Amino acid sequence: MGRDKDAFPTHIIKNPQSAALLKRCLRCFLPYKLRIAVAVCAMSTAGLCDAGTAWLVKPALDEIFINKNSDALLLIPMAFLAITAVKAFLKLLQNYFMQYAGLRVLETLRGEIYRKIIFLPLGFYEEASTGVLMSRIMNDVSSIRDSMPAVVTSVRQIITMAGLLFVIFYQDAALALRAVLILPLAFLPFLYFGKRMRKLSRRGQAQTGDISSLLHEILSGIRVVKSFGMEQKERARFDKENRRLLRTSLKSALAGDLSSSAMELVGGIGIGVIIWIGGMQVIDGTSTPGTFFSFVAALIMLYEPVKQLSASNLAVQGALAGAERVFGLLDDADLTVEKGGKLEADATFRELRFNDVHFAYPDGTKALNGISFTLKAGERLALVGPSGAGKSSLVNLVPRFYTPQAGNILFNGRPLGDYDTASLRSRISVVSQDAFLFNLSIRENILYGLPEAGEEACRAAAEAAYADEFIENMPQGYDTVVGERGIKLSGGQKQRLTIARAIAKNAPLLILDEATSALDSRSERVVQKALENLMRDRTSIVIAHRLSTILRADCILVLDRGEIIGQGRHAELLLSCPLYAKLCEMQFKAGDGKSGVPALPGDNAEAWGAYP
Numbered sequence: 001m002g003r004d005k006d007a008f009p010t011h012i013i014k015n016p017q018s019a020a021l022l023k024r025c026l027r028c029f030l031p032y033k034l035r036i037a038v039a040v041c042a043m044s045t046a047g048l049c050d051a052g053t054a055w056l057v058k059p060a061l062d063e064i065f066i067n068k069n070s071d072a073l074l075l076i077p078m079a080f081l082a083i084t085a086v087k088a089f090l091k092l093l094q095n096y097f098m099q100y101a102g103l104r105v106l107e108t109l110r111g112e113i114y115r116k117i118i119f120l121p122l123g124f125y126e127e128a129s130t131g132v133l134m135s136r137i138m139n140d141v142s143s144i145r146d147s148m149p150a151v152v153t154s155v156r157q158i159i160t161m162a163g164l165l166f167v168i169f170y171q172d173a174a175l176a177l178r179a180v181l182i183l184p185l186a187f188l189p190f191l192y193f194g195k196r197m198r199k200l201s202r203r204g205q206a207q208t209g210d211i212s213s214l215l216h217e218i219l220s221g222i223r224v225v226k227s228f229g230m231e232q233k234e235r236a237r238f239d240k241e242n243r244r245l246l247r248t249s250l251k252s253a254l255a256g257d258l259s260s261s262a263m264e265l266v267g268g269i270g271i272g273v274i275i276w277i278g279g280m281q282v283i284d285g286t287s288t289p290g291t292f293f294s295f296v297a298a299l300i301m302l303y304e305p306v307k308q309l310s311a312s313n314l315a316v317q318g319a320l321a322g323a324e325r326v327f328g329l330l331d332d333a334d335l336t337v338e339k340g341g342k343l344e345a346d347a348t349f350r351e352l353r354f355n356d357v358h359f360a361y362p363d364g365t366k367a368l369n370g371i372s373f374t375l376k377a378g379e380r381l382a383l384v385g386p387s388g389a390g391k392s393s394l395v396n397l398v399p400r401f402y403t404p405q406a407g408n409i410l411f412n413g414r415p416l417g418d419y420d421t422a423s424l425r426s427r428i429s430v431v432s433q434d435a436f437l438f439n440l441s442i443r444e445n446i447l448y449g450l451p452e453a454g455e456e457a458c459r460a461a462a463e464a465a466y467a468d469e470f471i472e473n474m475p476q477g478y479d480t481v482v483g484e485r486g487i488k489l490s491g492g493q494k495q496r497l498t499i500a501r502a503i504a505k506n507a508p509l510l511i512l513d514e515a516t517s518a519l520d521s522r523s524e525r526v527v528q529k530a531l532e533n534l535m536r537d538r539t540s541i542v543i544a545h546r547l548s549t550i551l552r553a554d555c556i557l558v559l560d561r562g563e564i565i566g567q568g569r570h571a572e573l574l575l576s577c578p579l580y581a582k583l584c585e586m587q588f589k590a591g592d593g594k595s596g597v598p599a600l601p602g603d604n605a606e607a608w609g610a611y612p
Contacts, residue, residue, distance in 0.1 A: 021323040022151075028109065029148045032101035036148065039101075042094040043152060049087035056080055088261040095261075098152065099253040102145035107246050109141045113329060114238050118218070118231050119337040122401040123362055125222050134215050140325045211241050217484060221436045227399060227429070228449025228505070229422035340400070340421035343414065349427065349508035349539050350377050350412045352398065357407035359393060367393035368404070369562040373555075375539060377508075380552060382544045384580070385559035391543045394559070395511045398541070399428045429502035431534070432513040435494035437486030442471055443478040445486075446500045457504055465500035465530040467493070492527055499530045510535060512542040556580070 029036060056076060063072035113136055117124070218225060218234050225234055329335070352375040359368040368390045375381050383391045396402050397409060400416050409416045416424060437445050446461055447453045458478065462468040470493055474480040486494040502510065512531065535542075544550045551570055558566035558573065558580050566577030573580040 021320050021327065024327055025144050025320075025323050026148055026151065028105045028144065029101050031108075032104060035097040035101050036152075039094045039097040040152060042090040042097075046087050046090040046094065049083050049090065052083045053080065053087075056083070084265060088265045092257050092261040095149075095257040096254060098149040099257070100250065102149055103246055103249050103253065105148075106141055106145040106249075107242055109144060109326060110137050110242055111239060113137050113141065113326065114215075115235060116330060116335065116337070118222075118225075118235060120335055121338050121403075122223060122226065122396075124335065125219065127362065133219060134212055136325055136329055137215060138212060140323075144323050144326060211238075211245060214238060214241055217439055220485070221438060223401070223430070223432075224436050224438075224448070226401070227425055229425050230449050231422075233449075233451075338400070338421055340424065341418040342420055343418045343423075345419050345423045345427045346412050347427070347508070348377075351375065351410070352509065352539075353410040353413075354394075355408050355410070357397065357404045357409060359397060359402065359404040361402075367562055368397075371407070371562075371564060373557060373564070373567065375541065375555075377539050378537075379554040380535065380540045380542065382542050382550045382553035382556045383559060384544050384550065384556060384583070388561070389559040390562040391559055392513055393562075395430075395513055395541055395543065398509070398511060399425050399430065426505075427507050428509045428511060429505050429507040429534075430511045430513065431495075431498055431502050431531075435486065435491065435498045437482050437489070437494055437497060439481065439484045441476075441479045441481050442474065442497065445482060445497055446478075446504055448501055450504055453504060461500040461504035462497075464503050464533045465496045466526050466533075467496040467500050467530070470496075495527050496530050499527070499534050503534055508539060510538045510540045512540065514543050 056079060059072065060076050063069040064076060117133060214237065218238070225231060354371050354373050357368055357371040358366075360366045371390075371394060373381075383394065385391055393402070397404055398411075398416075400421060403417070411419065411424065411427075438448065440448075442462075443455075443458050446458050450457070455478075459468065462471055462478075471478055471480075480488075482488050482494075482497075486497070489497070512535075542553070544553075544556075550556055554569070556566070556568065556570060556573055557564050558577050560579065566573050566580050568576065570584075574584065575581070
């Protein structure tokens with residue numbers, strides 16, 4: 001019976017799932033099979049060097065310690081040193097190629113996971129933990145790269161140990177304690193390479209932190225990325241950082257392998273010196289051949305195989321634990337990328353129509369029930385209602401952050417699903433109460449997703465958003481980096497920059513989701529003026545926070561429990577919708593006394609709870 005080309009000795013693994021995962025890990029290394037073949041050849045030859053070293057013990061005992069041959073006293077230590085040098089070089093070659101293959105697998109798997117998750121629908125990110133996703137990409141993938149080197153090393157060490165176990169137990173183990181005499185020599189290369197290793201380690205940790213920070217930023221701001229159709233740009237940004245980390249990791253691995261090989265070479269020199277000294281003692285009659293044999297057997301044949309086999313076992317177990325999570329994410333059939341049509345969205349907005357739209361979240365929570373309305377070009381539509389009424393759910397359907405389960409939404413007379421997703425979102429600007437900014441300069445934040453826009457467009461958008469006044473006072477002006485999530489700016493400043501970003505995008509349809517609800521009165525007045533500039537000559541959907549916004553609306557939708565319970569202009573709703581009329585009455589009584597314009601209660605206001 002022919003052997004399966006994919007067969008692997010997985011009978012030693014009790015768990016079939018673990019065996020399958022190990023096979024999957026090893027298949028990741030197939031693109032680098034030539035380098036792995038070189039590493040295996042180097043490993044096999046190094047094993048022959050081990051056998052040659054063991055063989056030298058016999059002539060060393062016979063010729064030096066028994067026959068007291070002075071010529072052999074010179075030649076045998078030299079031969080031992082030569083074999084050790086060849087073995088050190090082959091081990092360096094083996095380790096470097098295995099590390100190279102492992103690091104390339106690491107880079108490839110990180111890229112595959114990132115490319116998958118960056119194109120997943122927004123609902124995935126609201127269910128998943130950002131920390132878990134980052135762990136998949138950074139920690140779990142790292143463990144997989146060690147699987148092939150660990151398996152190769154394990155095979156070698158098991159074969160070596162099987163032939164040496166008898167010798168180890170036959171000899172007096174107490175004599176092997178003399179091996180500690182060469183430990184100071186073995187640590188010399190470690191001290192020499194320590195500075196280089198620390199430098200590369202710090203650089204690698206810093207770059208790993210950069211990637212983690214970038215991932216956290218992009219995943220946290222995924223709504224903005226998708227609104228501007230920047231998935232490809234963020235993918236390129238990630239790949240650049242990933243390649244930087246690859247180069248540093250390769251240098252670190254090479255330095256570590258040089259250190260290890262040098263330590264082994266110095267150890268070989270120490271052993272050669274000990275052979276010469278021991279031989280002199282035997283010739284002088286102050287020692288015995290048995291002492292020499294026990295020392296070399298303990299030092300060469302026991303320590304290294306045990307150490308490597310233990311490390312390989314830990315690496316394999318870690319690889320299996322990581323592989324289960326990584327491949328589980330990559331193979332999950334339920335995680336599908338966003339799919340849209342091929343139609344390019346018109347640059348001119350004409351109409352948005354909801355026809356009996358029903359929507360529920362993946363966990364079964366119903367958000368919208370039979371929503372129907374029409375928004376014409378140039379109109380301003382206001383949405384009001386209590387917390388959980390479905391306002392945010394409604395506006396999230398327009399850019400296709402979610403897809404309704406029933407009914408349809410028409411954009412310029414065509415279903416949203418007919419449009420290319422990036423093209424559709426390029427015609428929509430979204431400004432929410434969560435003013436998200438990237439850890440970039442003010443200019444880069446304003447012109448995000450607009451690679452062809454210049455300085456003039458940036459400044460014009462900032463002026464229209466009333467942001468230029470504080471930008472000019474920043475340390476580097478428009479080149480000032482705002483920090484992670486805009487931490488260096490106030491809430492009002494961040495919101496004005498997001499408004500400037502929407503103005504620069506110049507999309508014909510605008511969505512404002514409680515854009516001023518989180519601001520103090522002073523900041524709100526400035527931001528409100530910026531919003532008026534933004535809404536001028538644009539079709540707008542506004543989740544209302546200020547009564548002044550409602551009064552200027554062409555149409556108001558009053559939502560409650562996912563349904564429209566009132567629709568019309570302000571004066572009409574005062575007469576036809578008791579909830580709306582009561583709300584307006586409360587707000588006129590609850591004016592803040594500062595802006596002169598009463599505010600509608602936000603989603604957390606107790607006033608809403610009085611109207612079930």
